[in-house]
Amino acid sequence: MNSSLIFSIVTFVYGFSVIFYVSAWVFKKKLPARLATILLIAAATGNATAILLRWYESYQLGYGHAPLSNLYESLVFFSFVFSAIYLFIEFRYKVHTMGVIASPIPFLAMAYASLQADSQIEPLIPALQSNWLIAHVLTCFLGYAAFAVAFGISLLYFFKASNNDKDSGLRRLVPDTEVLDDLTHRMVTFGFLFLSVGIFTGSIWANQAWGNYWSWDPKETWSLITWLIYAAILHARFMRGWGGKRIAVLSVIGFMAVLFTYFGVNLLPGLHSYQ
Amino acid sequence: MNIDEKKDSLTTKAWKFFASVKLSVFVLLSLAVTSIMGTVVPQNGDPEMYRRIYGHAVFSFLNAIDAFDMYHCWWFRALILLLIVNIIICSIDRLSSTWRIIFPKRPVFHLSRFKKTKPKAAWHIDGLSVADVRDAFLPEIKKRYAYFRVEPIDSGMVIFSEKGRWTRLGVYAVHLSVVLMLIGALIGSWFGFEGMVNIPEGSSVSVLQLKDGTTKPLGFELKCDKFTLTRYDSGRPKDYRSSVSIIKSGKAVLQANIRVNDPLNYQGLRIFQASYGKLPPKRFTVYFEDNVSGLSFEKQGELGEPVALPADKGRFIVEKYLDQTPFHGHNLGPAFLCRLEKKGAEPEMVILPLSFSTFDKMRGGEYTISIKPGESRYYTGFQITHDPGVPVVYAGFILMIIGCYVTFFMARQKVCIELADNKGRVEVALYALAAKNRVIPKTVINRLARRLKARAGMK
Numbered sequence: 001m002n003s004s005l006i007f008s009i010v011t012f013v014y015g016f017s018v019i020f021y022v023s024a025w026v027f028k029k030k031l032p033a034r035l036a037t038i039l040l041i042a043a044a045t046g047n048a049t050a051i052l053l054r055w056y057e058s059y060q061l062g063y064g065h066a067p068l069s070n071l072y073e074s075l076v077f078f079s080f081v082f083s084a085i086y087l088f089i090e091f092r093y094k095v096h097t098m099g100v101i102a103s104p105i106p107f108l109a110m111a112y113a114s115l116q117a118d119s120q121i122e123p124l125i126p127a128l129q130s131n132w133l134i135a136h137v138l139t140c141f142l143g144y145a146a147f148a149v150a151f152g153i154s155l156l157y158f159f160k161a162s163n164n165d166k167d168s169g170l171r172r173l174v175p176d177t178e179v180l181d182d183l184t185h186r187m188v189t190f191g192f193l194f195l196s197v198g199i200f201t202g203s204i205w206a207n208q209a210w211g212n213y214w215s216w217d218p219k220e221t222w223s224l225i226t227w228l229i230y231a232a233i234l235h236a237r238f239m240r241g242w243g244g245k246r247i248a249v250l251s252v253i254g255f256m257a258v259l260f261t262y263f264g265v266n267l268l269p270g271l272h273s274y275q
Numbered sequence: 276m277n278i279d280e281k282k283d284s285l286t287t288k289a290w291k292f293f294a295s296v297k298l299s300v301f302v303l304l305s306l307a308v309t310s311i312m313g314t315v316v317p318q319n320g321d322p323e324m325y326r327r328i329y330g331h332a333v334f335s336f337l338n339a340i341d342a343f344d345m346y347h348c349w350w351f352r353a354l355i356l357l358l359i360v361n362i363i364i365c366s367i368d369r370l371s372s373t374w375r376i377i378f379p380k381r382p383v384f385h386l387s388r389f390k391k392t393k394p395k396a397a398w399h400i401d402g403l404s405v406a407d408v409r410d411a412f413l414p415e416i417k418k419r420y421a422y423f424r425v426e427p428i429d430s431g432m433v434i435f436s437e438k439g440r441w442t443r444l445g446v447y448a449v450h451l452s453v454v455l456m457l458i459g460a461l462i463g464s465w466f467g468f469e470g471m472v473n474i475p476e477g478s479s480v481s482v483l484q485l486k487d488g489t490t491k492p493l494g495f496e497l498k499c500d501k502f503t504l505t506r507y508d509s510g511r512p513k514d515y516r517s518s519v520s521i522i523k524s525g526k527a528v529l530q531a532n533i534r535v536n537d538p539l540n541y542q543g544l545r546i547f548q549a550s551y552g553k554l555p556p557k558r559f560t561v562y563f564e565d566n567v568s569g570l571s572f573e574k575q576g577e578l579g580e581p582v583a584l585p586a587d588k589g590r591f592i593v594e595k596y597l598d599q600t601p602f603h604g605h606n607l608g609p610a611f612l613c614r615l616e617k618k619g620a621e622p623e624m625v626i627l628p629l630s631f632s633t634f635d636k637m638r639g640g641e642y643t644i645s646i647k648p649g650e651s652r653y654y655t656g657f658q659i660t661h662d663p664g665v666p667v668v669y670a671g672f673i674l675m676i677i678g679c680y681v682t683f684f685m686a687r688q689k690v691c692i693e694l695a696d697n698k699g700r701v702e703v704a705l706y707a708l709a710a711k712n713r714v715i716p717k718t719v720i721n722r723l724a725r726r727l728k729a730r731a732g733m734k
Contacts, residue, residue, distance in 0.1 A: 211660035
């Protein structure tokens with residue numbers, strides 16, 4: 001029993017949770033919804049356990065480090081944090097329908113990780129051997145996950161608001177647009193705070209390692225662009241009273257920037273490349 | 276059209292311009308768009324490379340607008356300066372007009388608004404009058420709340436209190452923190468510098484190569500006493516570090532170890548272990564095999580220094596080391612280029628590739644020569660920086676986090692304690708409201724109720 005095996009099993013469990021969330025929504029039955037939540041909790045717990053196990057395994061190999069250092073580890077960690085945030089919202093708001101849009105995300109992330117990313121435990125190159133690694137990656141990914149949840153909720157918003165009859169067909173089980181809007185705001189606020197801490201810890205670390213708290217490399221620049229977009233969202237809401245559809249659109253744009261910051265910059269050269 | 280607009284003085288016009296949100300949006304969008312351009316156009320590169328990629332016309336244009344060192348050019352700095360002024364004036368403008376609203380002399384309380392909500396706590400007290408209960412509660416209220424007052428109502432009295440008006444300043448703290456970060460950045464870009472030095476192990480340097488090509492004297496000699504590189508089994512670098520000495524007037528004043536993520540701070544300069552590299556080997560061992568006598572002998576030498584052939588037959592000079600050696604259309608890889616000077620014969624060029632030890636047989640000379648390089652020599656690469664703006668930037672970081680927390684997660688609280696006289700029994704009802712429809716944490720209210728009950732509880 002090693003962490004790789006657990007991650008593989010967890011991927012499938014995430015997949016099953018998706019099936020049950022969708023069934024519960026389409027067939028409007030309670031039992032599949034409950035099962036979906038149980039499966040998601042199981043998957044997230046397994047995910048966390050495997051992460052801790054992988055941490056332990058790296059020490060067994062002689063070059064121990066927190067499993068936050070490459071694409072595979074970051075995707076796996078993102079899946080866990082995202083699921084945790086979503087489960088918290090589901091518990092608080094007692095609605096299962098949002099699981100339809102939320103549960104595919106950790107499943108897709110884990111599937112992509114196992115297919116495309118290198119899962120070997122590698123030792124850390126000297127530049128990554130620092131305690132700042134944990135603080136920086138942790139806070140950045142908390143931010144990313146919150147923005148991803150906001151993104152999912154915004155998609156649900158479009159779906160709910162797309163028909164004048166807000167209760168037609170599958171829309172009935174989706175929470176009210178006011179609730180979705182409020183949740184989007186909370187997730188954006190939470191994500192903004194953590195992204196800020198993430199950028200700051202990254203800067204301080206860079207200053208320690210390379211003598212520069214900001215070198216305009218593509219990852220840093222795009223994380224700033226992401227931050228500016230979400231700052232714009234907060235200003236639009238507080239200063240201009242924007243809500244509902246306009247905020248949902250901005251939230252989707254913001255998440256596109258998150259995706260580019262996370263994946264896109266690896267296509268551009270720079271210190272942050274996962275290569 | 277405001278009649279007064281024509282009379283707006285220049286100062287007023289300027290103030291309105293700098294205080295406008297439209298200006299903020301313009302500057303922020305410009306910074307975002309130009310920053311994206313800076314990630315797409317490689318920065319600080321070789322002009323020849325740019326000419327090749329972009330062609331002459333586009334290159335000339337991009338060069339003219341400083342697109343190749345965008346983040347340090349005048350217009351980028353001007354945008355940042357504009358943003359700083361914009362934020363400061365916006366904040367002063369807004370704060371001065373809303374100060375009276377944020378901190379009114381006499382806060383307004385509406386009993387009806389409180390009573391629309393359910394009381395957060397309620398209890399009754401026997402044996403005391405309403406005035407007695409009020410006197411028992413007030414010390415607690417005075418301690419916990421910034422403002423309070425007592426008002427009479429039909430059924431008795433009501434104590435209004437509030438605190439946390441200061442939390443509305445949180446948003447100004449956030450904006451001030453941005454200003455701090457930007458000022459710190461400007462200080463750094465104006466007064467700071469950054470450069471690289473490569474020091475072969477055992478040597479020293481006293482001059483820094485700056486990013487823009489100029490040099491700057493360090494004010495001391497920086498010597499690399501020792502460089503250590505350890506690798507993982509896979510070959511990837513595990514750890515590399517340098518042992519350095521700082522030498523002034525010929526004397527070592529400081530000795531320290533520098534490793535990645537662990538720089539040396541000295542007199543405002545920060546010295547980072549940034550990189551390392553291999554130097555061409557200086558020492559070697561040459562192996563001569565005499566094709567006539569079958570005897571072989573070896574000699575050690577140094578690059579450029581002639582090695583004497585045995586029996587005084589001449590000398591052998593290893594002149595150069597190449598990483599890539601072209602030879603009749605092939606690449607031999609790393610090799611030494613040498614000159615064989617035999618007495619009474621023309622000097623001969625000898626190529627000794629490191630990967631092909633029997634290469635020299637082809638030459639068909641008196642000796643077949645091969646070579647082995649001596650121990651690898653490394654140079655250590657240090658990044659040396661000076662940035663007086665860093666503490667200001669860090670102060671901005673801390674202020675932003677505090678400001679965001681206060682703005683998003685704290686709010687003004689209003690409490691209303693209704694004391695009603697019900698046939699000799701005092702009925703206490705505690706209501707609480709928070710600004711912006713926040714929810715006051717239950718723990719806070721429960722703690723207040725508990726404390727008030729301790730002062731005058733159920734009897």
